[in-house]
Amino acid sequence: MSDFFAPAALSVSELNALTRGLLEDHLAGLWVAGEVSNLTKAASGHYYFALKDSRAQVRCAMFKGAAARLAAPLKEGDQIEVSGRITLYEARGEFQISVAEVRLKGLGQLYEAYGRLKSRLQAEGLFAPEKKRPLPFPPRAVGIVTSPAAAALRDVVSTLRRRAPDIPVIVYPTPVQGTGSAMQIAQAVQTAARRAEADVLIVCRGGGSMEDLWSFNEEAVARALAECPIPTVSGVGHETDFTLADFAADVRAPTPTAAAELVSPNRQERIRQLAQHTGRLKTALQRRYSDAAQKTDWLARQIRHPADKLRDQRRQTGALAQQMRHALLHMYAAKRQTLNHAAAQLAHGRPDTESRRRQTAQFQTALLNSRRRLTETRRQALAQQAALLQAVSPQHILARGFAVVKDTRGQVVRDAAALHQGQKLHIVLAEGEIGVRVSGGTAQPDLFDFS
Numbered sequence: 001m002s003d004f005f006a007p008a009a010l011s012v013s014e015l016n017a018l019t020r021g022l023l024e025d026h027l028a029g030l031w032v033a034g035e036v037s038n039l040t041k042a043a044s045g046h047y048y049f050a051l052k053d054s055r056a057q058v059r060c061a062m063f064k065g066a067a068a069r070l071a072a073p074l075k076e077g078d079q080i081e082v083s084g085r086i087t088l089y090e091a092r093g094e095f096q097i098s099v100a101e102v103r104l105k106g107l108g109q110l111y112e113a114y115g116r117l118k119s120r121l122q123a124e125g126l127f128a129p130e131k132k133r134p135l136p137f138p139p140r141a142v143g144i145v146t147s148p149a150a151a152a153l154r155d156v157v158s159t160l161r162r163r164a165p166d167i168p169v170i171v172y173p174t175p176v177q178g179t180g181s182a183m184q185i186a187q188a189v190q191t192a193a194r195r196a197e198a199d200v201l202i203v204c205r206g207g208g209s210m211e212d213l214w215s216f217n218e219e220a221v222a223r224a225l226a227e228c229p230i231p232t233v234s235g236v237g238h239e240t241d242f243t244l245a246d247f248a249a250d251v252r253a254p255t256p257t258a259a260a261e262l263v264s265p266n267r268q269e270r271i272r273q274l275a276q277h278t279g280r281l282k283t284a285l286q287r288r289y290s291d292a293a294q295k296t297d298w299l300a301r302q303i304r305h306p307a308d309k310l311r312d313q314r315r316q317t318g319a320l321a322q323q324m325r326h327a328l329l330h331m332y333a334a335k336r337q338t339l340n341h342a343a344a345q346l347a348h349g350r351p352d353t354e355s356r357r358r359q360t361a362q363f364q365t366a367l368l369n370s371r372r373r374l375t376e377t378r379r380q381a382l383a384q385q386a387a388l389l390q391a392v393s394p395q396h397i398l399a400r401g402f403a404v405v406k407d408t409r410g411q412v413v414r415d416a417a418a419l420h421q422g423q424k425l426h427i428v429l430a431e432g433e434i435g436v437r438v439s440g441g442t443a444q445p446d447l448f449d450f451s
Contacts, residue, residue, distance in 0.1 A: 028085070034058075034079075035080075036077060085097070085098040138167065142263055147205065162268075203225065205237070234253065238255060398429060398430035405426070
């Protein structure tokens with residue numbers, strides 16, 4: 001009954017596939033250290049070997065693409081560190097590492113130290129681009145900091161001799177590998193700076209492993225290059241090698257030979273350019289000479305005897321004087337004709353002022369007479385109106401003995417029945433005014449008389 005409910009069994013292929021997936025998913029990005037054993041290089045270029053230590057081993061396969069990136073071929077007994085895909089070869093169920101990268105054992109610590117120091121110096125601004133100085137060109141003298149026994153020195157000197165044999169070369173010897181070499185390299189750079197014999201300084205050595213180039217990754221060398229008052233060029237190792245000296249120097253060259261080419265003018269190129277300039281100058285001078293000769297010939301043909309030139313000028317002056325006289329006579333005649341025509345038009349258009357003056361005098365006399373008659377007529381009419389007005393004037397009536405009676409409100413009294421006893425009245429006479437009071441009569445008292 002329990003067998004009936006048991007889970008289905010996995011096939012070997014399924015188990016190996018499941019194991020491979022677990023290994024690849026959970027063991028990625030590791031570096032594994034050990035010794036190379038049972039090394040085989042196939043005709044296809046693949047490597048097959050075992051990586052072992054004192055207690056265990058693991059099979060490794062390194063395919064042709066990864067093997068091509070090796071700095072040196074693998075050898076039996078090499079102490080190395082590998083990184084790649086930790087997996088299972090399903091066909092045989094064998095646990096193995098598919099190697100992608102290889103480094104010599106101990107380089108991991110070197111890389112970590114290199115990275116830490118680089119980050120710290122970079123944070124200080126030691127590698128800042130604004131601190132980089134241009135190289136003098138051409139230099140008056142070239143200084144070289146390297147080992148006298150180094151092949152790099154021979155490459156640099158031969159390149160400088162070929163390109164610029166006139167530029168002096170000063171060598172500041174120092175070991176470039178081994179214990180204490182970093183401090184000696186830094187001291188050589190400081191010596192060159194103190195003596196100030198060269199105006200550009202090359203620090204170089206040939207290629208090698210990371211351990212071989214490690215002196216150029218030391219802080220003392222980086223600081224010496226960064227603080228050096230002379231512009232510096234780093235030519236350490238091959239094009240793929242990078243050291244802290246490359247970042248600290250003003251210019252990085254991929255090789256020592258390239259460093260020599262950077263600081264020196266190419267003598268052959270300068271000779272070729274000088275020959276080109278000489279040819280162009282010669283051609284320009286020949287062209288200028290030819291143009292000047294042609295111009296001289298043309299000017300020679302233009303030269304004339306002064307008497308001939310004076311005679312021509314007199315002839316031209318006479319002709320111009322004759323033309324001027326004819327032009328003046330023609331202009332005088334034209335102006336005279338224009339003036340006569342204008343005078344005729346003026347005479348024809350002049351108004352008859354005498355008749356207009358007589359008419360004006362007549363109009364003035366008639367106007368004066370008319371104004372006099374009108375004034376007399378208006379005066380007579382005014383006198384008549386004044387007499388009439390005087391006849392009907394209230395003052396004239398008062399002068400005949402009449403009077404105007406007004407109550408206290410200024411109203412003219414026309415009816416005696418409207419008066420009451422004791423009422424005050426105001427009488428206007430021809431000469432002056434007087435106030436009176438009513439003393440008799442039976443009229444109704446005035447409701448508005450409060451006196």
